[in-house]
Amino acid sequence: MSNEPNLAGPPPPLAGPPxxxxxxxxxxxxxxxxxxxxxxxxxxxxYPGVGLAGEEHREADLAELGRALGSGQxxxxxxxxxxxxxxxxxxxxxxxSVGLEPVQVAFGVGSVSILQGIWVWSTGEVVDARxxxxxxxxxxxxxxxxSTHSAGGIGVVGADVELQLSAHxxxxxxxxxxxxxxxxxxxxxxxxxxxxxxxxxxxxxRDFTVLTRSGWYPLDLVAxxxxxxxxxxxxxxxxxxATQNVELENYTQTLYQARExxxxxxxxxxxxxxxxxxxxxxxxxxxxxxxxxxxxFVVYGTAIKMLAETHKHPxxxxxxxxxxxxxxxxxxxxxE
Amino acid sequence: MTNVGSDLPRDAGARLEELEKGLFTSxxxxxxxxxxxxxxxxxxxxxxxSSIYHIGLQKGNWGSSQELTKLTAAMYNARELAMNRMxxxxxxxxxxxxxxxxxxxNFYEWGHDSAEFIAVGTAVKxxxxxxxxxxxxxxFTSxxxGQDFWALVQTGYLPQALVMGTCVYHIAHRGLGQAIGxxxxxxxxxxxxxxxxxARELAMKRMQDEASNVGxxxxxxxxxxxxxxxxxxxxxxxxxxxxxxxxxxxxxxxAPPRPTTIxxxxx
Amino acid sequence: xxxxxxxxxxxxxxxxxxxxxxxxxAAAAGGGSQPFDSGLTTPDFAACLSMGLRPLxxxxxxxxxxxxxxxxxxxxxxxxxxxACMEMAPHPxxxxxxxxxxDSAWMAAHQAALERMLQEAxxxxxxxxxxxxxxxGHPxxxxxxxxxxxxxxxxAAGAPAPERPWATQLAGHKLAKLIEAGFVPxxxxxxxxxxxxAEGCYMEYYGTGRCGTGYQIQPIKDAHELARSEAIAAAQxxxxxxxxxxxxxxxxxxERYNATYITCSxxxxxVRRVRPTMPIATPVASLNLGR
Numbered sequence: 078m079s080n081e082p083n084l085a086g087p088p089p090p091l092a093g094p095p096x097x098x099x100x101x102x103x104x105x106x107x108x109x110x111x112x113x114x115x116x117x118x119x120x121x122x123x124y125p126g127v128g129l130a131g132e133e134h135r136e137a138d139l140a141e142l143g144r145a146l147g148s149g150q151x152x153x154x155x156x157x158x159x160x161x162x163x164x165x166x167x168x169x170x171x172x173x174s175v176g177l178e179p180v181q182v183a184f185g186v187g188s189v190s191i192l193q194g195i196w197v198w199s200t201g202e203v204v205d206a207r208x209x210x211x212x213x214x215x216x217x218x219x220x221x222x223x224s225t226h227s228a229g230g231i232g233v234v235g236a237d238v239e240l241q242l243s244a245h246x247x248x249x250x251x252x253x254x255x256x257x258x259x260x261x262x263x264x265x266x267x268x269x270x271x272x273x274x275x276x277x278x279x280x281x282x283r284d285f286t287v288l289t290r291s292g293w294y295p296l297d298l299v300a301x302x303x304x305x306x307x308x309x310x311x312x313x314x315x316x317x318x319a320t321q322n323v324e325l326e327n328y329t330q331t332l333y334q335a336r337e338x339x340x341x342x343x344x345x346x347x348x349x350x351x352x353x354x355x356x357x358x359x360x361x362x363x364x365x366x367x368x369x370x371x372x373x374f375v376v377y378g379t380a381i382k383m384l385a386e387t388h389k390h391p392x393x394x395x396x397x398x399x400x401x402x403x404x405x406x407x408x409x410x411x412x413e
Numbered sequence: 414m415t416n417v418g419s420d421l422p423r424d425a426g427a428r429l430e431e432l433e434k435g436l437f438t439s440x441x442x443x444x445x446x447x448x449x450x451x452x453x454x455x456x457x458x459x460x461x462x463s464s465i466y467h468i469g470l471q472k473g474n475w476g477s478s479q480e481l482t483k484l485t486a487a488m489y490n491a492r493e494l495a496m497n498r499m500x501x502x503x504x505x506x507x508x509x510x511x512x513x514x515x516x517x518x519n520f521y522e523w524g525h526d527s528a529e530f531i532a533v534g535t536a537v538k539x540x541x542x543x544x545x546x547x548x549x550x551x552x553f554t555s556x557x558x559g560q561d562f563w564a565l566v567q568t569g570y571l572p573q574a575l576v577m578g579t580c581v582y583h584i585a586h587r588g589l590g591q592a593i594g595x596x597x598x599x600x601x602x603x604x605x606x607x608x609x610x611x612a613r614e615l616a617m618k619r620m621q622d623e624a625s626n627v628g629x630x631x632x633x634x635x636x637x638x639x640x641x642x643x644x645x646x647x648x649x650x651x652x653x654x655x656x657x658x659x660x661x662x663x664x665x666x667x668a669p670p671r672p673t674t675i676x677x678x679x680x
Numbered sequence: 681x682x683x684x685x686x687x688x689x690x691x692x693x694x695x696x697x698x699x700x701x702x703x704x705x706a707a708a709a710g711g712g713s714q715p716f717d718s719g720l721t722t723p724d725f726a727a728c729l730s731m732g733l734r735p736l737x738x739x740x741x742x743x744x745x746x747x748x749x750x751x752x753x754x755x756x757x758x759x760x761x762x763x764a765c766m767e768m769a770p771h772p773x774x775x776x777x778x779x780x781x782x783d784s785a786w787m788a789a790h791q792a793a794l795e796r797m798l799q800e801a802x803x804x805x806x807x808x809x810x811x812x813x814x815x816x817g818h819p820x821x822x823x824x825x826x827x828x829x830x831x832x833x834x835x836a837a838g839a840p841a842p843e844r845p846w847a848t849q850l851a852g853h854k855l856a857k858l859i860e861a862g863f864v865p866x867x868x869x870x871x872x873x874x875x876x877x878a879e880g881c882y883m884e885y886y887g888t889g890r891c892g893t894g895y896q897i898q899p900i901k902d903a904h905e906l907a908r909s910e911a912i913a914a915a916q917x918x919x920x921x922x923x924x925x926x927x928x929x930x931x932x933x934x935e936r937y938n939a940t941y942i943t944c945s946x947x948x949x950x951v952r953r954v955r956p957t958m959p960i961a962t963p964v965a966s967l968n969l970g971r
Contacts, residue, residue: 163927163948166850166858171963173861182912182929182946188901220905239931246897250904252929261956284443287965291447307523315525320469322487324494325527328465330422332529333498337424340459344431344438358440358459360533362519369522378438391965393451395564395672398968406719407813448967560967672969 162254164235168282172234175289176259176267181228183255185220187213188248196244196368202335203304203371209247210240210302210375217249218277218298225275230255231268232276234285236298238359238377244367251277251298270294270384278379280357288356292385297350300377301342305335307370332372336362339374352380420498421505429505432458439535441513445559449512452566454537454545457506461533462498466491468526477585478608480615481648484581488650492516492577495532496554503552508536509545510553512562514575516654520643528642547573548628548659555656557634565633569664573629573657578619581650582612609649613637616651629657718832719811724852728810731856733834736804740830741797743789747825751781753937755876758906761899774879774899778906779941783872786825786945790816790870793827794847798867801845806833808842811851812868814947829868849926849949862955869918872945873910877903878938900940907931907944915946922952 162169162179169179189209196203225233236253255275258268278285278295285295308327347355358378365371432438439456441449449456468491471483495516503511514534521529534554539545547553555572557565565572585604587595616637624632635655642650718735720728728735755777763774801809812831819826831847848865850858858865877899908931915924927948934941 162923162925163929165926166854166861169925170857170861181916182927184908186901186904188897190897246900248900248904252908280443287447288443307521318467321467322469322483322490323467324491325465325467328524328527329463332465333463334422334424336461336463337422337428340438341424341428344428344436347438348431348436353435354437354456356439356446357442358438360440364521372521388450390451391447393448393563393965393967395670395969396675396966397672398675398677406721564967564969
């Protein structure tokens, strides 16, 4: 099922460039360009149109804010419930800059029962384990999407995928922060990509922002898995090969084939989701802990697709920081 | 290009064909992905090679320090097989090179005296259409991360090949009389010193010879790993790994950009 | 032999008597000669000064208690799952419960420690506490419960004192960014939910019959979901009207007495919005060469 987003028209017009001036925070240079489809005189920072209409970034008047700290007045309610999010403040601000805000921690749980007999040492691939994996992952993804949809979000960012395999059960839990487009006081939305069903992105909020500014958008979480029995060697062959350096072709072919099969599943799911590519693939490659003759190979990541006309290049500069480690204060107690 | 090399599994052919159509997969992080694009390359897909190799028994003389040539040959051949298969997959894709190569060794309970050697990386191709393959006409390989790759390209150099040298060395045990006689003394253990020095030299020299064979000017990002794997404390494999580099023609006189010095206010 | 304590050495913990220049708002406003101590790193200290926040002293809140075994493992039953085996009498094969006593004990402990830290901060005339760290654990044995909160009390120059000092895990430039973004810090919230799931046909367990249904999926799935959704819902109630950011979510699963216990806990900072969020400056992409 394809997750083709529908673009609701051209990107919004750029706001005016912020006032140039000496930065009040060290390390932040006023001459910055990141993304931005043109606009603004050369050298002046371009800004992808997010923010309040007509208002630009101005350095905070700290004295005024200090007074606000003291009184804490004019606290505006954000709705009946509060907002929960496991994003740090930096990540929240970065999401704001592409027009999204966090809503709630969203999660989904999928659990599938496995017959214990499939782990007995035989040959070939353990097909039931692979099917259990996909079923549990799909259930977890459906749960996350439902949870996101009921909270009013359009997708999940920073998803953490937890895979728990035991002899009789496969449990997958996907947890992340649901986000929705940020509507400012004048009612304008700054994130104008429409998704048919909530997207699931396992990249951090910072990676999500960087990718989006380059024109690539996430679609869905895709995975491939394969569980394969290790072949057996006859005792005669083992003794005969004891002193030789030799490649064990049977073993090689079995494991290599299993890995390629998992990557093939990943690619076909990627194509099904309508994506063009996948970055930051996570690979799990180890023997199954309760059945060490079965080797598990799982690869998963976020399918992405370029929605802008061309890839937008960030201008990268090299820096050499002069810091050494900073000493932080930690209290230790009599426990270890 | 649908010719699958005889070495590659049957699923690899179908998968590589799909990758040629423009789909890509990679285990590069988002930052590495953007930096690889900045350097002028586009990722094609993950490529990998693996080999399960049986390592023949060889025991060194208890009292002498020597290289265990059979074990050295085994470790080298196994890694070569894995890397060659990875390069074959990259060649199938029409790639210019492979970045972010990871070389892993897995020992399994059921694989007595054998180990699996895996090489995984992301194949990339230049966006300007010119060929960036190395001097032997094969796709370059490197274990540089996306960040290091971009920084290298800024200097005008390109990776040529991931070069390695390995040496499995057995270190002599001290005789009983000698050990008792040295109890309680602060003393240099010459057998260890000489053995480890010789072994490291051998490993690094073999790596350098590989680099010369590829026609490279130098090696960057070198590291030296010492592991006993499963052989006990007196038998150590010294593995020297690095990326051989050479200047891209036409970039003589290119001065790399000067970095800005900053003081970061993050904790 | 007379005691050789150095002069001005406090003879009792924080209180009016031990501060030579007096305590309370007078000392803070007058910038008393008592040197301050703080848990701030140097960059955070510089940032605090540039924000007009003056550190006063390190404050802490501590709670040490005992949680009975009964509270730790007994669950309020919520749901039962019937077994579909062929035995004559219908019987449950799994059940789900919530260990609410344990959760309320830990949440109360955290609240107590937080209150004590804020009380100490108010005593020295602080407006708020920055850089708060939380340590929770079982120092002596499994029934013990220890919560330790510590941070640096600060006073905002030229501002009136709030009714109650605010507290936040942030310090330094991150706090400045929070304020620039239009939020003010509120307090710290800790919520948790522990669910317990027992499965297995008891006929098989006691050896009196054969049950061929094997393990059920629904109980463990419900246990996972309930733990998380309750913890998140409690966090949303705690953040009512505001937002809870920088939430750390811990999920811990353990088995005891043939049952599986799943604990989901959330620890985060509650903030309130006082102004609409201002746009941030466009970030500069840079590659760090000095690793």
